[in-house]
Amino acid sequence: MLPDFRLARPQSAAAAVALRAENPGSRFIAGGTDLLPNIRRGLASPEVLIDLGGVAELRELRADDDKLRIGAGVTLATIAADVRIQQRLPALAQAALAVAGPTHRAAATLCGNLCLDTRCQYYNQSESWRTGNQFCMKLVGDICRVAPKSARCYAAFSGDVAPALLVLGATVELLGPQGVRRLPLAEFYRDDGMDWLALGKDEMLYAVEVPLADGWLSTYDKIRIRGAVDFPPVGVAIALRREGEALAELRSACTGASSRPELIDGLEPLVGKPLDEAGLALLDKRLLKCTQPMETTVVPVPYRRRVMPVLARKLLRNLWQG
Amino acid sequence: MKNILGIWVNGRWREDAVADNALLLDYLRDGLGLTGTKQGCDGGECGACTVLVDGEPRLACSTLAHSVAGRRVETVESLASDGNLSRLQRAFHEHLGTQCGFCTPGMLMAAEALLRKNPKPDRAAIRAALAGNLCRCTGYVKIIESVEAAANAGVAA
Numbered sequence: 001m002l003p004d005f006r007l008a009r010p011q012s013a014a015a016a017v018a019l020r021a022e023n024p025g026s027r028f029i030a031g032g033t034d035l036l037p038n039i040r041r042g043l044a045s046p047e048v049l050i051d052l053g054g055v056a057e058l059r060e061l062r063a064d065d066d067k068l069r070i071g072a073g074v075t076l077a078t079i080a081a082d083v084r085i086q087q088r089l090p091a092l093a094q095a096a097l098a099v100a101g102p103t104h105r106a107a108a109t110l111c112g113n114l115c116l117d118t119r120c121q122y123y124n125q126s127e128s129w130r131t132g133n134q135f136c137m138k139l140v141g142d143i144c145r146v147a148p149k150s151a152r153c154y155a156a157f158s159g160d161v162a163p164a165l166l167v168l169g170a171t172v173e174l175l176g177p178q179g180v181r182r183l184p185l186a187e188f189y190r191d192d193g194m195d196w197l198a199l200g201k202d203e204m205l206y207a208v209e210v211p212l213a214d215g216w217l218s219t220y221d222k223i224r225i226r227g228a229v230d231f232p233p234v235g236v237a238i239a240l241r242r243e244g245e246a247l248a249e250l251r252s253a254c255t256g257a258s259s260r261p262e263l264i265d266g267l268e269p270l271v272g273k274p275l276d277e278a279g280l281a282l283l284d285k286r287l288l289k290c291t292q293p294m295e296t297t298v299v300p301v302p303y304r305r306r307v308m309p310v311l312a313r314k315l316l317r318n319l320w321q322g
Numbered sequence: 323m324k325n326i327l328g329i330w331v332n333g334r335w336r337e338d339a340v341a342d343n344a345l346l347l348d349y350l351r352d353g354l355g356l357t358g359t360k361q362g363c364d365g366g367e368c369g370a371c372t373v374l375v376d377g378e379p380r381l382a383c384s385t386l387a388h389s390v391a392g393r394r395v396e397t398v399e400s401l402a403s404d405g406n407l408s409r410l411q412r413a414f415h416e417h418l419g420t421q422c423g424f425c426t427p428g429m430l431m432a433a434e435a436l437l438r439k440n441p442k443p444d445r446a447a448i449r450a451a452l453a454g455n456l457c458r459c460t461g462y463v464k465i466i467e468s469v470e471a472a473a474n475a476g477v478a479a
């Protein structure tokens with residue numbers, strides 16, 4: 001049995017946002033596959049849960065001319081099985097399919113995945129385990145167990161879908177009592193394990209828009225210990241556009257390696273010419289420069305730092321060679 | 323706080339007063355005495371609690387009872403009829419797909435959902451459908467063989 005809370009089941013997004021504004025101690029719940037286990041472990045103790053499952057407008061999925069609009073409540077199983085997405089935005093379909101297991105994906109939603117709580121081996125534990133270790137700053141305690149001298153928390157963002165949407169140039173739509181605002185997905189995240197979303201207290205993630213631009217190839221993959229039901233110790237997404245023999249545009253993003261999904265910058269020297277070893281070496285460097293894997297999982301940091309560029313090179317080469 | 327939950331469980335419409343914070347698992351096991359659905363972990367890791375909601379597998383430990391109001395829930399208790407095991411249950415029994423039995427209700431429900439959609443799955447499809455269900459006893463091979471045997475024996479259930 002979970003600790004006590006009240007459950008509200010609004011029928012519209014506007015009503016859900018109004019409830020959120022009226023109840024500071026509330027949380028949204030979508031598929032519940034992240035939040036309910038966290039509540040059971042004492043990692044969240046909401047007074048009110050606002051169930052978005054009854055809000056039909058959040059399940060909209062449609063293509064308008066040059067972009068795909070995905071309602072926040074669309075499930076990952078739906079995204080992974082959508083033929084348009086598989087063909088035009090393969091990184092997104094692959095990332096959705098890489099999340100947890102099939103039963104999770106049937107319930108898990110896009111918004112829940114993008115708003116996933118950050119994770120750490122000192123945080124995602126039972127109450128008694130955390131008590132025995134005197135907690136950590138993300139909840140109750142006062143130091144970050146993976147960086148005890150630091151003033152901030154380094155819990156890692158470990159959602160699979162965000163890096164794919166970052167390289168696909170997605171925009172998020174946030175709905176608040178004042179209406180809708182749009183942000184590039186990269187600006188939705190902050191590099192802080194305790195405060196990783198640029199989401200106002202009374203805002204909800206309402207929809208995601210992904211450009212359907214011609215000529216882009218994309219892919220996502222993650223390192224995993226088991227073939228299913230495994231958060232990514234590291235995940236990498238790549239998108240590129242080729243013009244003849246030259247790489248015309250290139251984007252890369254990582255998950256599991258920092259407190260936010262990281263869009264890798266500084267890749268400009270690779271474009272305007274064919275992919276070569278020097279370009280791959282620069283990609284390695286930029287990945288390691290832009291990310292900061294810490295001991296947030298049992299998978300050791302040196303391994304994650306070594307495997308991240310290996311995975312990125314493999315994905316980039318495969319895309320480049322078609 | 324309790325509210326009235328209207329829901330189909332194993333083919334019967336029910337209306338029960340159910341606490342807001344009750345998981346579907348709590349409602350089935352403690353409210354209705356349907357203890358076939360197991361809790362094998364502290365949330366989302368093992369698949370032992372798998373039931374069907376409108377024919378799709380769902381983790382009852384990670385679902386609030388009220389969030390599936392009005393929908394059709396099926397548990398392992400619905401598989402046998404008149405004391406006879408379903409074809410899938412029989413296949414698990416005959417092909418040693420069950421040992422301690424703790425994962426079995428979840429395995430059966432995940433496999434049941436698969437066979438309804440895809441009556442002749444290959445091994446890869448069976449593995450993919452059961453990827454979220456852990457078993458500490460069988461080593462999985464016997465489970466996959468059981469599902470294959472049920473498929474070869476004809477339609478599911």
Ligand SMILES: Cc1cc2nc3c(=O)[nH]c(=O)nc-3n(C[C@H](O)[C@H](O)[C@H](O)COP(=O)(O)OP(=O)(O)OC[C@H]3O[C@@H](n4cnc5c(N)ncnc54)[C@H](O)[C@@H]3O)c2cc1C
Nearest residue numbers: 030031032033034035100109112113115159160205230366
């Ligand atoms: C065993 C296990 C393995 C897992 N493996 C993976 C994995 O490999 N990769 C991965 O990415 N995830 C994994 N997950 C986590 C989770 O299942 C997925 O990330 C899933 O997509 C979360 O979506 P949900 O709809 O269930 O979210 P919920 O649990 O409903 O919500 C998650 C968070 O988002 C907030 N939220 C929900 N909707 C909104 C909204 N519209 N606006 C603002 N905030 C909102 C909630 O308040 C909550 O804080 C795993 C979980 C488990 C239990």
Ligand code: FES
Nearest residue numbers: 362368369371383
């Ligand atoms: S009880 Fe383990 S996944 Fe539900």
Ligand code: FES
Nearest residue numbers: 421422457458459
């Ligand atoms: S038979 Fe014992 S856990 Fe599967």
